């Protein structure tokens with residue numbers, strides 16, 4: 337791997353990164369990756385590719401994006417799974433996720449937004465204000481999505497810091513009106529993307545975009561399904577990593593790498609091989625998204641002797657489930673298909689939101705989980721509000737459920753471990 341051979345410091349300096357702080361960040365990230373991921377036993381060979389991607393996350397991938405820009409393509413960044421990648425792909429653009437999984441420049445952040453804001457929103461500000469994220473500095477447009485109240489109001493402030501922030505409005509109710517709003521907003525986004533790229537979206541271009549993103553989602557569906565095997569052929573940590581990489585890797589390359597990994601996992605499952613012993617307690621994690629490098633909970637769970645077999649999360653199955661229909665004679669019809677697919681995302685900002693509970697139960701059965709850990713970030717109103725009824729419903733259906741509320745800090749690690757261990761005792 338040529339990782340060490342290339343010096344990206346000139347590129348990072350060109351992007352205006354704070355090199356000293358950026359070095360610190362990479363040091364912490366690299367260390368954490370080694371401890372949490374590389375030390376795992378019986379890892380599938382197919383994870384080598386994802387290790388490589390992680391080792392180059394601020395290097396080669398950013399260079400690729402800059403090379404694409406030099407060749408005339410546009411790069412967009414988004415914080416949420418409601419940004420339709422199909423539309424960006426239709427103009428030959430690239431959509432990357434702006435990860436928000438670590439605290440940074442907290443003092444600076446709290447001068448601008450309240451302390452009791454969720455860690456995810458704070459992280460978006462921290463990486464921007466701290467000038468440590470090469471993606472935020474690279475992208476031609478940042479897409480903000482009006483989902484929860486925290487994000488909505490935060491974008492008003494973020495827009496004063498990021499000149500290229502585009503805010504998309506989103507419905508809160510899955511009604512006919514809600515659908516019309518999403519349809520109108522996706523159409524507005526399509527035109528904004530056309531203007532940015534200087535490319536007109538045709539039905540052929542949009543269909544191609546839909547196919548590419550569908551193929552990526554199908555690969556992720558395969559990965560989800562193969563985890564139903566006991567023993568589990570891949571750890572939850574590694575599966576989460578694949579789901580995280582889905583947000584910033586090249587779509588076609590990622591799709592083929594996930595498919596290759598799934599071939600290996602299917603063969604493993606057929607031989608009865610796994611990363612943990614058969615009969616290991618199986619956990620489904622449900623709740624807030626876990627962006628890179630938020631690996632605390634899976635690490636504690638798997639360190640305590642359980643295996644995570646699914647994530648009902650935007651970085652996981654909530655974000656990847658369902659495909660966009662590929663038939664449709666014109667751009668309008670294909671856009672309708674896109675709206676139909678995205679309106680099924682069961683984010684907790686929707687009211688009411690019965691599909692989410694149904695999906696958790698479905699996943700619990702499909703992946704043969706023994707229990708559910710409901711994961712929430714402090715101050716995340718939508719998921720915290722849902723955590724009570726979701727947990728009560730699951731318990732009533734005989735599914736043991738543990739509710740966890742935490743943030744990106746490590747201070748509560750031991751306390752979490754104790755609670756997770758006690759929960760696992762219930763499952764054994």
Ligand code: SF4
Pocket residue numbers: 415416417418483484624625650681683684685
């Ligand atoms: S939880 Fe909701 S707001 Fe957050 S990324 Fe998912 S869809 Fe977007």
Ligand code: SF4
Pocket residue numbers: 454455456457483484485486487624625713715716717718719
């Ligand atoms: S839905 Fe929750 S985790 Fe997501 S941005 Fe809003 S408050 Fe934060």
